[in-house]
Each structure stands twice: as structure tokens, then as C-alpha cells.
Amino acid sequence: MSLVLTGSEVMQVLDMDLALAAAQEAFQAYGEGRVNMPPKSYLTLAKGDFRAMYGEIFLSAGDHICGLKWVNVHPENPARGLLTVMAKILLNDPETGLEWADLDGTHITNFRTGAAGGLAAKYLSRQDATRLGLIGAGAQARTQVAAILKVRPIQEIVVYDRHPAHSQAFADYVTATHGVKARPAVTGGEAVQGLDIVVTTTPSSSPVVLREWVSPGTHINAIGADAAGKQELAPGILQAAKIVVDDWAQASHSGEINVPLAKGELTPQQIYGSLGEIVAGKKPGRQSPEEITVFDSTGLIIQDLALGFAVYRRALERGLGEVKDFLR
Numbered sequence: 001m002s003l004v005l006t007g008s009e010v011m012q013v014l015d016m017d018l019a020l021a022a023a024q025e026a027f028q029a030y031g032e033g034r035v036n037m038p039p040k041s042y043l044t045l046a047k048g049d050f051r052a053m054y055g056e057i058f059l060s061a062g063d064h065i066c067g068l069k070w071v072n073v074h075p076e077n078p079a080r081g082l083l084t085v086m087a088k089i090l091l092n093d094p095e096t097g098l099e100w101a102d103l104d105g106t107h108i109t110n111f112r113t114g115a116a117g118g119l120a121a122k123y124l125s126r127q128d129a130t131r132l133g134l135i136g137a138g139a140q141a142r143t144q145v146a147a148i149l150k151v152r153p154i155q156e157i158v159v160y161d162r163h164p165a166h167s168q169a170f171a172d173y174v175t176a177t178h179g180v181k182a183r184p185a186v187t188g189g190e191a192v193q194g195l196d197i198v199v200t201t202t203p204s205s206s207p208v209v210l211r212e213w214v215s216p217g218t219h220i221n222a223i224g225a226d227a228a229g230k231q232e233l234a235p236g237i238l239q240a241a242k243i244v245v246d247d248w249a250q251a252s253h254s255g256e257i258n259v260p261l262a263k264g265e266l267t268p269q270q271i272y273g274s275l276g277e278i279v280a281g282k283k284p285g286r287q288s289p290e291e292i293t294v295f296d297s298t299g300l301i302i303q304d305l306a307l308g309f310a311v312y313r314r315a316l317e318r319g320l321g322e323v324k325d326f327l328r
């Protein structure tokens with residue numbers, strides 16, 4: 001028997017506190033070797049791509065989950081009134097293979113990506129970070145803001161998008177939703193220079209953040225680069241930074257570091273470690289107020305499984321969704 005949950009049903013139980021707890025759980029499990037996660041595989045299309053992501057995680061409470069996410073990225077979709085990223089998640093019992101749940105994964109993807117950014121900010125940004133800059137003002141930027149506001153005392157947000165209308169709408173949304181001062185920037189530099197935390201969430205394949213904009217002590221969440229050839233940061237930033245990846249195999253193939261590694265502008269030895277190692281206490285996070293830190297996020301199936309399972313559990317408790325037997 002499988003519980004089928006639509007996007008609106010998922011949203012009845014999903015919030016950023018749940019997402020942050022699931023992210024903590026997923027990255028800790030990664031750091032402690034309680035996951036089995038082959039790198040995602042890509043179907044490249046003319047206008048975008050699909051990824052198949054599958055894996056297994058042992059949660060600290062004893063739950064054992066495996067599953068699959070099928071997710072697209074079509075950057076031109078907003079012009080057609082469609083989302084760039086949409087997903088479906090299946091959760092299965094690793095003991096028998098039986099399906100537990102069939103979930104819309106779009107909101108789960110956005111929230112788990114935001115939560116990973118929040119977790120990275122918790123371990124890597126300065127504790128007194130009050131100013132947040134954003135390059136890219138789409139769906140991922142929203143959940144990045146929601147998560148970072150939970151972990152740092154942010155008082156001001158500056159947002160730049162290549163479409164000025166997106167920057168303005170995003171700033172209005174942030175102020176209306178979170179009650180935080182937010183303003184649109186006219187240039188990318190304005191959304192980076194002098195700010196404490198910077199988040200990039202564009203599908204760009206050339207740098208949108210320049211080295212000279214980044215001051216000592218800044219933490220950057222590089223979220224947008226999640227396929228081969230994508231890149232948001234000037235290589236000089238990576239040269240100067242403590243680089244933390246979510247997963248070496250995925251990041252070196254498709255994360256922020258993939259292009260500089262391929263061009264020889266960065267070496268594998270320059271990568272500090274993984275967020276999971278830091279969360280599990282195996283390596284320290286930020287070590288000085290002056291460090292520039294970069295979290296290279298590609299997105300891990302274990303994040304989806306941990307959050308998807310938490311959503312499934314809550315939905316079961318609240319009697320949401322429709323139970324189906326797909327075998328009959």
C-alpha cells in the first residue's frame with residue numbers, strides 16, 4: 001500500500017523547521033557513513049534536463065529508507081508560466097522493496113535545498129551575520145532566505161536578478177512574508193559587496209559573482225550549479241576560499257567546482273571537505289572571522305529521502321493523502 005500525496009497535501013505538513021531537522025539528519029548520516037548514494041544520472045534535453053536520483057539512508061531513530069527522485073531543470077519554463085524545477089519522489093521499504101509513498105517532490109526539493117543552505121550557513125557563516133545578498137530571485141532563493149533567517153540574525157537582504165522585475169517582486173515578497181528589510185539591486189555587485197552571506201541560485205554557465213566583490217569573512221552558498229558546465233563564481237573566489245562540497249563525486253562532476261577543476265584552475269586538494277563531515281563533528285566549520293567559505297551544493301537524494309520520509313510520517317498521522325495499492 002502506498003500513500004499518494006499531491007503538492008498541496010505535502011505543503012499542509014511541510015515547513016522550514018521540519019526541513020532543517022531533516023537536513024541535519026541527512027548530512028549527519030552522510031558524515032557517519034550511514035548512506036548509500038550513487039551519483040545522480042542525467043538525461044540531457046534540448047531545453048533542459050532530467051535527473052534520476054536514488055539511494056538509501058539509515059536515520060538515527062532506526063528508520064531505514066530507500067527511494068528515487070525524478071526531477072527536471074528547464075530554465076526557460078518561467079517565461080511559459082511553468083516552474084523550472086519539478087519533481088516526483090518514491091519512498092520504498094529497503095527490506096522488501098514495497099512502496100511506502102508516492103509524493104509530489106517539487107516543494108520537498110525546494111525546502112530541502114533551502115535547508116541545506118541554512119545548515120551550511122549555520123556551520124560556515126559568521127554567527128553575527130546580519131546582511132544577506134542573493135543573486136537569482138526564483139524558487140530556490142525563497143527557501144534559502146527562509147532557512148538562513150532561522151539560523152542567523154539577518155536584518156537586511158539585497159537581491160539581484162537579471163530580470164529587474166524578479167528582483168523587485170522578490171524583495172516585496174521577503175518583506176511581506178518575513179518582515180525583513182529587503183531591496184532590489186541594480187547590479188550583481190550591490191548584492192555581494194560588504195554583505196556577510198551571499199547565495200547564488202541561477203542556472204548560469206559563466207560567473208555571476210566576481211572575485212573583487214567578495215570581502216574577507218563572507219560565506220557563499222553556491223546552489224545553482226548542479227550540472228556539468230554550470231558555474232556561478234569566478235574561479236578566484238574558490239582559490240581564496242575554504243570549499244565545502246555536499247558530495248565529492250557529484251560536485252566534481254556537476255557542482256560549482258566542476259568547470260574550474262576541468263580547466264585546471266582548481267585542484268582536488270583545494271577542497272576542504274564535505275558538509276556531512278562538519279555536521280558529524282569530524283572537521284571544524286568556520287575557524288576564523290576572516291575566512292571566505294563556499295558551500296558547493298549539488299543536491300543529494302538523501303536530503304530528499306530524509307525530508308520525504310518526515311513529510312510521509314506527518315501526513316499519515318494527520319490522515320492526509322490517498323492510500324493506493326498499485327499492485328492490484
Ligand SMILES: NC(=O)c1ccc[n+]([C@@H]2O[C@H](COP(=O)([O-])OP(=O)(O)OC[C@H]3O[C@@H](n4cnc5c(N)ncnc54)[C@H](O)[C@@H]3O)[C@@H](O)[C@H]2O)c1
Nearest residue numbers: 084136137138139140161162201202203223224297298299
Ligand atoms: N543545489 C541544489 O540542490 C539545487 C536544487 C534545485 C535547483 N538547483 C538549481 O538552482 C538554479 C535555480 O533554480 P530555481 O528553481 O530557483 O529556478 P528559477 O527559474 O525559479 O529561478 C532562477 C532565477 O535566476 C535568474 N537568473 C538566471 N540567470 C541569471 C543571471 N545570469 N544573473 C542573475 N539572475 C539570473 C532568473 O531570472 C530567475 O529569476 C537552477 O540552476 C537549478 O538547477 C539546485
